[in-house]
Every structure is written in structure tokens, then in C-alpha cells.
Amino acid sequence: MSAVRGPGHDPDDTFQFATSPSVRLPRDASPAEKIRLAVALRNEWLAVGLSAAPANRPAAEAAVGRLYEMAGAPPPAFEWAASPLAALGAVRAARSRYPVIQPPRSLVRQHMRQWPVAARLASLQSSLRARLDARIRRAAGDWPDSQAGNPGTVSMYGPEDAIASGVSDRSVVVATVGQSLRWTLADAVAAPLRGALAQAIGQAVEDDELNPGGGVIAFRSQHEAAWIGYYDARRRAGFGGYASADVGELDTWAALAASAGWWWPGEGLCVMAERPVEVHTEPLVGSHHGELRLHCGDGPAIGFADGFGANVLHGTLVPEWVLSGPTPGLIRAEPNVEVRRSAIERLGWDAYLSDGGLTLAASSPDPGNPGAALELYDDLPDQGWGPPARILVVTNGTPEPDGRRRRYGISVPGDLDNPVDAAAWTYGLTGELYATLARRT
């Protein structure tokens, strides 16, 4: 398990993107030099997104004041909360400051001056991103690049090998900075946090209080380091500049992302959430681009000072009972297949299988693994419209120290009826090919 603050650079209270001297590469910097710098900047932004340091309140309030000014509003009063959950409570208590945000369709019929400040800020942000994207597209158009359309080639290599293999630095920076930061901070950190927040207030994630569609708008600041860091790293690593006014705007969003947690802008009042006090991650195994996901086996993977947090096992948001006391009965009652799987891994496959809750569909000898069987079980139905599934129970080729061989289950598509075909599917092979397996250790 990683340290609390994630890898690499650990931003302190003086961390200020707006004022830090920009790193300049020589004009003739090689693609490899540019990528090395971009990766270093990515790691700094990753540390920003995973920071568990107290908020830098003066810096955050100054940045929000500048953003309100850009949106044509006077600087607000501030109320700080220990967590996003506490912040949401403060927003509910000050509901008059938070007019319900209409869907963009209705908003366009009003003059922008009449929009709630949160809507104007959202518009400010999306316009900035559109201008930065347009600039990047134009620059890419100047340098046609046959490999640019193949992110697959980039993802199979580490960034420097990709460059050495002739992939353009422009393609590499998209994968190793843009996609990497987005996957870690937006998909693997902010999304489970949002899920935990929705559960804590007893709402489905789709419901309005957390959503722009009808409720108030939450800005994720620290976790917006994903897009902010991408544009920032591109500029600083020599992938092309932006209009100077846009650089100023980007630096303001950057200063805020580096200073505080989520925030809820209202009329004359802005509720700000502190950063978490603990963040536990693990690397995404086998990736070349530094992605991390939340994971902690003995407490919240991301936790705040007031006790709010998210329990996450290997990236899966799980209820508290999965950590504290999984039982076969609780597992059978759980509708979410990912939660079930996480809970079974905690309980142990032997304990779960010996409980007898699963129905054996088929069994056959395990190729290359003498004395062992492949057993195919019908899985419990998934919630909603998820496709049916089966569980293939396999046996390790090598004994444990106590002489027994560990068994565990692997989820496979429900249309597989033959255990050998199912085992083959897990490695992307046909059953005929897998049946020739010479040895399993």
C-alpha cells in the first residue's frame, strides 16, 4: 500500500502554479526530453490530485475570488467544511444562496448575466477548455502524423520506448499525461468518492443534488487536476502555447486545484471542502503510464477529518461490511457483482464455495494441471440489465506451504458452457488451443 500522499512530488503550502517559474526547454529539445518533462509534470499533478495536506485556504479563496470576477460576480464569503459531505450539508443549510440550476437548454434563453454564478463558472470553464482544445488541434494539424491516430501503440510501451519506436511525442503526451491523469483522478478517485457521497446522503448517483441537471453544481477542484494538469503539462513541456489570457485563466483553475478540495459556488457564498486526510492507492498493474487506483483493506481508501470517506478495494467502492465482516449470506444478498467479488476475496473462496450457495454447471479436468478440475458454476443474477455470468473455479498449479492447493473463482461470460472453453477465454484463446496446455505452475 502506498504512502498517504501518493508518489512523487508532495505539494506544500507554498505550492503555487500561478507564480512558479515555468520550466523552459530549449527550442531544439528532443521529443524524448519533452516527454520526460511531461511525465515529471504529470507526476506533480498526480500528487496534487492525491494530496492529503490541509487546504491552503488563502490561496484557494484568492483563486475563487478571481474566478468569480471573471464570471462577473463580486467575491463571495467563504464557508469551509471538513469534507464534501459536510460541505453538502452547508449548501443545504444555505439553500437560498443556491438557486436551482436549470438545464443548459433553458439557460440559453436567459441573458448570461442572469444565470446563477455556478452556471457562469461552468460556462467559463467549458469555454476555456474548448479554446485550449482548438489550439491543440490546430497545432496538431500543422504537423500531420500518421501514428497520431493509434493510441494502442502508445499504451503498449512506456513513454520513452514509444518515442524510440517512432511514435510521435504528441501521441505519447496524450496517453501518458492526459489519459493517465483522467483515468486516475476522474475515474479511479473522484468517481468512487462521488458514489460514496451519493450513498451517504441516501440518493442515487444520478439524482439532482449532485448533478448539474436541476440541482447545485459541485466543482471538484483537486480532482480536476486531471484536465488542468494535462493542459498545463503540454504547455510547460513544449507542446505549444495558448493565448495569454487563456494561460491566465488556466493558472487560476490550477492554483485552486492545488489548494483545496471540492467547492460549491453560490450567490455571495462559496462553500469549500477541505482535502482528504488520507488517500491510499495502488499502482495499476502492468500499465506503462503511472495510473493509480484507490485501495485500502483496513479502512477508508480516501478519508476526511470528519470521518466521511469511501471504502475501496482494488478500485471497487464497497459497503463497510465487506471490510469488517463479509459472510456468505451477506454476499448472496448483494446485488452488485463487483461488490460480491470483492467480498468473496475478503472472505476467501474456499469459505464461500464450501457454503454451497452456487450451482455447478459443468466440470472437467484442467489441462496441464494433473489432479485438478475446472468447475463452472452459475453466478447469482446481477442487478439491472447486466449480462449473465458464470464463475470458473480453478486450482493453483503449485501447492501452498501447507500442502493444499488454493482454489479461486474467475468471473466469465454466461454463454460459456464448457469449463475448458471458459478457462481458454480468460487468456483469449480457443478451447482447442488451451487443451494443449503443457504445464501449469
Place this chain on the structure above:
Amino acid sequence: MVMPLMLTTATLADLTARTGLDVLGHLERQVTIPVTDGIQAQGDLLVIPVALLAADPLGRTRRGVSLVGSPRWHAVPGAGVEVLRAGTGGNPHTLVADPGTCRWTTGVDDPQRLALGALRTTGVAYLIHPEHGGSGIAPGTYVIRRQRERSGMTGRPSDFPHAGNPVRYVAD
């Protein structure tokens, strides 16, 4: 320390002495590790002769597995190459071979996105894992694939950051 380059037949004891890697105490160290030019599994990894993957194995995509145009080959040093390490600082699968005999690349175009890379060896190469012991690989070119399982879409980011596929990798 100079050791004789005799990896054609090796025991776990030979390999651990050669590489400095260790395996769990209960594994049999004195038995010669079987060497095969066929498919073999080591826990969540599968070693497959590249020729067997040339045609699309499941008929679901148009392409088979191939090495990219001019892959970046890296010589496998005496200390070995970590092919895959488990998430939380766990146990690595390490590829070892006599220096100068084996090369490794991650430049494999696998439509199913399971390939970690490929090895090309003129001598016998070995995969070593602390819990699974050793797997002997006869001269040839092989793809090493990870194992996957089906994943529900909810509550968990896909293990394919660059694809968005609803499967995830099995981890030992």
C-alpha cells in the same frame, strides 16, 4: 560471481543462485524444471508460441496477435526482467536467461489487449515467481499474456485505461 552458463537444464536452486531471486521455502528446489515449447501457465500469466496466435484465436476480431513493425527489443540481463509485478508491492514474474540469448519487447499488437510483451530466445529461458516456482521456455518466440475476467460496469474503473472494456485482469 561468475557462474557457468548452463541453463539448458536447471533446477530452482540453480536459478535462484544465478539471479539472486528467491522463492518460497516449501517449493521443490532440486528437481529439474520442465522445459516446453508449447503453451504453459504460471499463475495468472500464459506463455504462448507466437505462431499459435497469428490467426485470430476467437474469431471475434479481424486481426491476430503480431509484433509491431519494428519492436523495441531489450536484452534480458542476468538479473532478469520483471514481466509483471502484483499490485501492492507483491510478487513479480521474472524472465531470466543466459545473457545474450534472450530479448524482450512490450511492442506486441494484441487485439484482445492481454499481451504483456514477447520474448525471443535462442537458449532456454525461464519465468520465475516466488509462489509458482519456475517455468522453462524452449528456444523460440512467445507472447506472454495476462489473464482476464468479466467485470460488471458499475463501481469500478475498467482495467483498460485506454479502451473502456468491461473486463478486468486477474491478479495473483
